[in-house]
Amino acid sequence: MRSTAILLSAVVILAPGPAGAASATITGLKSHRAVYDLKLAKRTDKSEIGGVTGRLVYEFVGSVCDGFATQFRLVTRLENTDGKSRVTDMRTSSFEDADGKLFDFLSQNFIEQTMTDESKGSAKRTEAGAVASIVRPAERKVSLPAEARFPTQHMADLIDAAKAGKSFDQIRLYDGSDGGERVYDTAAVIGKPIEGPAEGDEEKVADRPELAAVKRWPMTISYFDPAKREKGEDTPEYQLSFQLYENGISRRLRLDYGDFALDGRMTELTFIDVKPCN
Structure with a gap:
């Protein structure tokens, strides 16, 4: 979620491996479309948010030969403590090649349409380093840390760390946030693997044969602003918790902003067929 919402892209941390060759994990990512219903999970007395309802639609399609395209849309109705409400609509699309050398993005935010x-x-990303070329809102160049990862790389690294039995790791992530200028410092806490359906789980749509034998891990990712950390502040901008399957599907979302938090429950899941690589 970005801004007031989730980013799975992931959703989505860890010591980077060399760019330039697609990992085995990336080849195993499953093209799919998932829908999550959102609701307010908690709020403190400091929060101006009185209520939230919404829906997140996430689509991930691609292969190592053609690259990976992501479509993300989040529509929420935010109600403040005075009872006034507004509808926000965040739409993003991106493309990333399998080698982690190229990342294109477009993000649009709407309030009441x-x-x-x-x-x-x-x-x-080149041998000389990484740079972002921003077209809108204004043309400019942004130098990126050489170790910064793009979202699909980031998700694959996260799965690799979980498979290796790691319980913690961190990485810098570039996903085009904040006008293309933000690079996040991220830290992930990774739980023990889970197999099979959870008892009493609300997300029955995920209990299907295609996922029955696929491992998943509970994870919490904290997103930090490097500029604030340099000034001695070490409070995350937000925290994203979820269960991540080995094939890249996520469920049981929670986005915590401190003063309030949102829960997201998967209500639809569709697998998408893609043309195999020649």
Whole structure:
């Protein structure tokens, strides 16, 4: 979620391996479309948020030969403590090659059907380093840390760390947030693997044969602003918790902003067929 929402992209941390070759984990990522219903899970007395309902639609499609395209849309109705409400609509799309050398993104935010901001750009990794070329809201170049990972790489690294039995790791992530200028410091806490359906689980849509034998891990990722950390602040901008399957599907979402938190429950899951690599 980005801004007031989830980012799975992931959703989505760990010591990077060398760019330039697709990992075995990336080849195993499953193209799919998932829908999550969102609701307010908690709030403190400091929060101006009185209630939240919404829906998140996430689509991930691609292969190591054609690259990976992600479509993400989050529509929420936010109600403040005075009872006034507004509808926000966040739409993002991105493309990433399997080698982690190229990342294109487009992000648009709407309030009551009026677009309030838009960002578009691309990032490229070369032997000389990584740089983002921003087209909107204004043309500019942004130098990126050489170790920064793009979202699909990030998700694959996270799965690799879980498979290796790691319980903690961290990495820098670039996903085009905040007009294409933000690089996050992220830290992940990884739980023990889970197999089979959870007893009393609300997400019955995920209890299907295609996932029955696929491992998943509970994870919590904290997202930090490097600029604030340099000033001695070590409080995350937000925390994202979820269960991540070995094939890249996520369930049981929670996004915690401190003063309030949202829960997301998977209500639809569709697997998408893609053309196999030649």
